[in-house]
Amino acid sequence: MRAISITVGRPGAALRDVPEPQRRRGEVLLRTLYTGICGTDRGLVNNQLPFARPPPGSGDLIIGHEALARVEDVDPGTRLRKGSLVVPMVRRPGKCLNCLVGRQDNCSDGDFVEAGIRGLDGFMRDYFTDDPTYLVRVDDESLGMLAVLAEPLKNVVKAYDVYDLVSRRSIPNCRDGSRSCLTVTIAGAGPIGMLFAMLFSSIGMDVKMFSRHDPEGRLAELASRMGAEYFLREDRSKQLPQSDVFVETTGSPEVAMDGIRALRPNGVAILFGTAPGGSEPLTGQDVIDIVERNITIIGTVDGAKEHYIRALNYLSSWKDSYPGVLKSMITSVVKPEESLDVLARRPAGEIKTVIDWQ
């Protein structure tokens, strides 16, 4: 069967022929239908992720952590049936207390593994086997390949939960008791930026999103279809709008600080993107402003099974409430044989590329 792997420590990816996995008792055998490509995959292929790690005893790592798969074979009595659609989870627990209660997304000692990223083979292969604990059933079969968005979206749903928790320390100034008078500014208009935009827009907040390029105005058009406003920000000379929430998805420390500086009192910054490089000083005035205005800065990674389940529910509802928007986010579908270039370099205008394994 086909598998896409990297040799950790060396740039480049290869499509190889590998033996089919054998299902053991208690495990599920899965047929991969679609896998999504994200920035983490490109970081792995270009040897830029310091935490990349092959499974024990191997130098190679099969990549891929955004997937939709179909159950091929399973022990009788398991809740999953042959034919069920599932999204596999990325992160698998270590031994700390957060991990032991299924919250490996908040692992406290770093002893977890991540499929397709560190210590465990991923899903860019025709078949894989897995423990049903880490498979999230997709009840809405009509989602089709859109279900690959559940993996990136689960990160956003968790980030929203953390925001929701800290935002309760003060009362939003909205007379109707909702968050409809609050403004959120989102840096970056890739898939994560878009998913944040949809989530905040669906609870009635005023959403603004920016990036450095918008070829043919496609991002602006897509943003407006999700109830958000898009603006171009080619460089730092453009002042960011004042907002109550700022979401950083690009990983730029300069952009992060610009966003934090534009927060209103009781504002919350959600830092999500990571990228090597860049620097921006935190000045004495920044410290004063952060303290005096009760600013909270959140760093958040990954998500738990609950967040995958809620992500799938959001996708089902957004499919109808934002018609065609999720589909437009998938800017191209390629076969595994055509995916190596796309895995190495992001094509211009890409939002999400999906690999079709069928």
Ligand code: BGC
């Ligand atoms: C995945 C997360 C993962 C993170 C860091 C992201 O692309 O969505 O689940 O924790 O990479 O490895």
Ligand code: ZN
């Ligand atoms: Zn990812």
Ligand code: ZN
């Ligand atoms: Zn842990």
